[in-house]
Amino acid sequence: MTRTPRTRTAARPGARNGVREDPASAYDMTQTEEAVERRTLACIVDNEPGVLGRVVGLFSARGYNIESLTVAEIDRNARQSRITIVTSGTNHVLEQIEQQLLRLVPVAKVIDVTQSGGIERELALVKVAGTGEKRVEALRIAEIFRARVIDTTNESFIFEVTGASAKIDQFIELMRPLGLVEVSRTGVLSIQRGKEKAG
Amino acid sequence: MDGNSAMDAKTPADATEIMTGAEIVLRALADQGVDTIFGYPGGAVLPIYDAIYAQQRVRHILVRHEQGAGHMAEGYARSTGKCGVALATSGPGATNMVTPIADALMDSIPMVVITGQVPTHLIGSDAFQEADTVGITRACTKHNYLVRDVNDLARIIHEAFYIATHGRPGPVVIDIPKNVQFAKGRYIGPDAIEHRTYRPRTEPVSGRIEEAVALMARAERPVIYSGGGVINSGPKAAKALRALAKATGFPVTSTLMGLGAFPASDKQWLGMVGMHGSFESNNAMHDCDVMLCIGARFDDRVTGRLDAFSPRSRKIHIDVDPSSINKNVRVDVPIVADAGKAMEALTETWAKRSPRRTPDLAPWWEQIDQWRARKSFAYPASKAVIKPQHAIERLYALTRDRDVYITTEVGQHQMWAAQFFHFDEPNRWMTSGGLGTMGYGLPAAVGVQAAHPKSLVIDIAGDASVQMTMQEMSTAVQHELPVKIFILNNSWMGMVRQWQQLLHGERYSHSYSDSLPDFVKLAEAYGGHGVMCEDPAQLDAAIMEMIDTPRPVLFDCRVEKAENCFPMIPSGAAHNEMILGKITGDEIGDAGKMLV
Numbered sequence: 001m002t003r004t005p006r007t008r009t010a011a012r013p014g015a016r017n018g019v020r021e022d023p024a025s026a027y028d029m030t031q032t033e034e035a036v037e038r039r040t041l042a043c044i045v046d047n048e049p050g051v052l053g054r055v056v057g058l059f060s061a062r063g064y065n066i067e068s069l070t071v072a073e074i075d076r077n078a079r080q081s082r083i084t085i086v087t088s089g090t091n092h093v094l095e096q097i098e099q100q101l102l103r104l105v106p107v108a109k110v111i112d113v114t115q116s117g118g119i120e121r122e123l124a125l126v127k128v129a130g131t132g133e134k135r136v137e138a139l140r141i142a143e144i145f146r147a148r149v150i151d152t153t154n155e156s157f158i159f160e161v162t163g164a165s166a167k168i169d170q171f172i173e174l175m176r177p178l179g180l181v182e183v184s185r186t187g188v189l190s191i192q193r194g195k196e197k198a199g
Numbered sequence: 200m201d202g203n204s205a206m207d208a209k210t211p212a213d214a215t216e217i218m219t220g221a222e223i224v225l226r227a228l229a230d231q232g233v234d235t236i237f238g239y240p241g242g243a244v245l246p247i248y249d250a251i252y253a254q255q256r257v258r259h260i261l262v263r264h265e266q267g268a269g270h271m272a273e274g275y276a277r278s279t280g281k282c283g284v285a286l287a288t289s290g291p292g293a294t295n296m297v298t299p300i301a302d303a304l305m306d307s308i309p310m311v312v313i314t315g316q317v318p319t320h321l322i323g324s325d326a327f328q329e330a331d332t333v334g335i336t337r338a339c340t341k342h343n344y345l346v347r348d349v350n351d352l353a354r355i356i357h358e359a360f361y362i363a364t365h366g367r368p369g370p371v372v373i374d375i376p377k378n379v380q381f382a383k384g385r386y387i388g389p390d391a392i393e394h395r396t397y398r399p400r401t402e403p404v405s406g407r408i409e410e411a412v413a414l415m416a417r418a419e420r421p422v423i424y425s426g427g428g429v430i431n432s433g434p435k436a437a438k439a440l441r442a443l444a445k446a447t448g449f450p451v452t453s454t455l456m457g458l459g460a461f462p463a464s465d466k467q468w469l470g471m472v473g474m475h476g477s478f479e480s481n482n483a484m485h486d487c488d489v490m491l492c493i494g495a496r497f498d499d500r501v502t503g504r505l506d507a508f509s510p511r512s513r514k515i516h517i518d519v520d521p522s523s524i525n526k527n528v529r530v531d532v533p534i535v536a537d538a539g540k541a542m543e544a545l546t547e548t549w550a551k552r553s554p555r556r557t558p559d560l561a562p563w564w565e566q567i568d569q570w571r572a573r574k575s576f577a578y579p580a581s582k583a584v585i586k587p588q589h590a591i592e593r594l595y596a597l598t599r600d601r602d603v604y605i606t607t608e609v610g611q612h613q614m615w616a617a618q619f620f621h622f623d624e625p626n627r628w629m630t631s632g633g634l635g636t637m638g639y640g641l642p643a644a645v646g647v648q649a650a651h652p653k654s655l656v657i658d659i660a661g662d663a664s665v666q667m668t669m670q671e672m673s674t675a676v677q678h679e680l681p682v683k684i685f686i687l688n689n690s691w692m693g694m695v696r697q698w699q700q701l702l703h704g705e706r707y708s709h710s711y712s713d714s715l716p717d718f719v720k721l722a723e724a725y726g727g728h729g730v731m732c733e734d735p736a737q738l739d740a741a742i743m744e745m746i747d748t749p750r751p752v753l754f755d756c757r758v759e760k761a762e763n764c765f766p767m768i769p770s771g772a773a774h775n776e777m778i779l780g781k782i783t784g785d786e787i788g789d790a791g792k793m794l795v
Binding site for chain 1: 333334337338341342343345362394395396397520521522524525526
């Protein structure tokens with residue numbers, strides 16, 4: 001019985017405590033130095049039972065992140081829905097997410113909203129309770145953010161604010177010291193610029 | 200349904216034909232060209248069984264366990280190129296079917312599985328034999344349906360066949376509530392049924408083909424790495440692969456799933472690639488400068504250590520599934536297309552290439568011949584005990600001139616079968632590659648035999664695997680399907696034992712097959728024929744006895760117990776770190792042990 005001389009690649013660092021740092025197999029592909037980016041993807045899907053389950057199941061089965069997800073029917077006659085997903089990963093993972101989504105039978109189209117310069121908006125309902133100077137200050141900041149008051153009591157406001165997610169984050173941060181009670185957000189909606197239809 | 204229904208399907212009057220949901224199922228199957236289905240009855244599919252009883256066009260093979268029905272449909276599909284069909288009841292019937300469905304997804308086998316469901320008004324009430332079949336199978340099907348309206352049923356069935364067989368093939372589940380089977384509705388024929396959104400691309404982009412040919416024409420150390428996709432693409436693809444190899448003179452290797460697409464008797468054949476592949480094929484993959492991957496998916500069993508996988512090559516990847524491209528390995532020229540069409544385009548463009556002169560491949564072939572000379576599949580012969588490799592070699596030699604189909608279970612015997620049984624034609628080799636399902640081979644053989652009643656169908660099995668679906672012997676006997684179950688019996692879960700020996704300090708935890716049945720008596724109990732052989736001198740005669748018995752046979756071939764499967768790329772190692780023979784405990788690092 002013979003054995004081949006084993007050539008070791010210089011780049012191969014020794015395994016410490018059984019944990020290897022370099023990718024050695026498909027199992028540890030995630031260990032990479034590539035930067036993780038956030039990406040917004042919009043899927044145009046056939047609106048049939050279970051389609052959301054398929055999309056969400058794909059993300060959990062393959063270990064992808066979902067930061068936010070919105071879904072609603074956009075064309076009743078064509079029975080189409082639009083799902084906007086905010087996800088994050090390395091470039092390689094993001095490319096795979098797009099391809100894996102397209103592999104689902106009811107997914108007609110996947111649009112990379114981030115890279116194609118699409119528009120993203122989110123709506124939030126923000127409840128703030130307080131009296132006196134804090135209450136006045138909350139109203140003043142709401143005006144700056146063009147937030148609308150949609151409900152009020154003597155001690156509270158509910159604001160409706162729309163905009164990019166970062167703007168909503170900022171609004172919530174400013175409300176925190178002024179008596180922020182709770183927040184409800186829609187997650188990101190997206191649409192393409194220009195005259196073309198996405199579907 | 201009358202005898203004219205095949206013709207009726209083409210008439211416009213067809214659109215208004217009214218029948219029950221159960222009748223629609225049988226009619227749609229017949230119109231799809233299905234001649235055989237594999238199934239097991241139960242409460243939620245009784246109307247369908249009534250419809251089966253009332254017709255002649257579709258033969259039903261009664262199995263003993265729904266898993267068997269699924270694997271039979273897979274074997275049927277893989278050996279014919281057609282879509283396999285299995286039928287099961289709700290609840291446990293459907294959950295028993297999950298393993299073959301997952302198996303078919305991993306190995307891209309076209310299959311339609313019909314399951315019964317509790318009536319629509321009981322769905323969600325935890326009714327008797329209720330399970331959320333579409334929920335359970337969502338992650339292991341290519342697509343699935345719950346049919347709520349009988350008027351959607353015919354369209355959904357035709358659509359399911361379209362999805363199962365187009366693009367990258369896969370399993371599709373149709374869950375039909377019992378009241379939908381009883382309800383009357385409209386039947387529509389299969390013509391003009393297309394899916395609304397699912398339109399897989401099969402034609403290659405010509406620019407990519409030219410890029411690929413430009414790379415191939417400069418290659419000094421090329422290799423063709425083909426996979427199961429070539430077989431799925433059909434006989435034309437296997438022909439196209441042979442034509443491409445002949446035109447270019449490139450060496451050809453293939454994955455486990457791709458065996459038979461290229462003739463093993465050809466001089467350009469390197470043997471199988473991967474963990475237990477040949478030394479020459481793995482070294483060629485490692486050292487090549489251009490790799491042409493056709494219908495394979497850079498699986499971890501093929502690549503070994505990813506960062507040391509074929510480090511100096513430019514890679515061309517043909518796949519009908521875009522998500523396979525750049526998934527595990529970065530490629531230079533991606534070609535999304537049907538394997539056959541892409542290879543035909545490559546061969547055509549290759550013939551017109553300029554400059555016509557391409558590098559001399561002689562030095563590369565010389566190098567390959569040096570690797571071949573290592574004879575990586577050599578094993579020490581024995582006159583005292585039957586070596587498992589020898590048993591397969593004899594099985595191959597004695598069945599060479601016959602019309603033979605081989606299935607396998609999963610483990611050492613599967614690898615020895617892949618190494619020592621050689622295939623010159625596609626669709627002759629049925630094995631569970633991706634999911635690695637022990638218990639696949641026996642029912643798959645029954646499915647193959649149902650499709651090819653006159654052929655010699657052999658399941659090369661292990662003593663542990665075969666017991667997982669052993670009850671399907673009864674199916675084989677009932678339906679007079681004379682499959683041959685050739686068990687390499689070493690009284691161990693051999694591959695588990697091998698890994699425990701090599702990786703776990705020879706601690707043989709629960710891998711010994713204690714209390715094995717007497718396979719000869721077992722065969723007889725089922726109404727089949729049993730053969731036992733433990734003497735190398737008697738082996739040929741025993742194999743001939745098996746072949747000549749026109750009934751199902753269980754062959755208990757007692758082989759060397761401690762034999763290991765070599766050559767082997769240890770987990771976490773590169774192609775050129777292959778181990779040829781004896782191995783000691785320190786060959787595999789701690790990191791390798793972490794891998795599967």
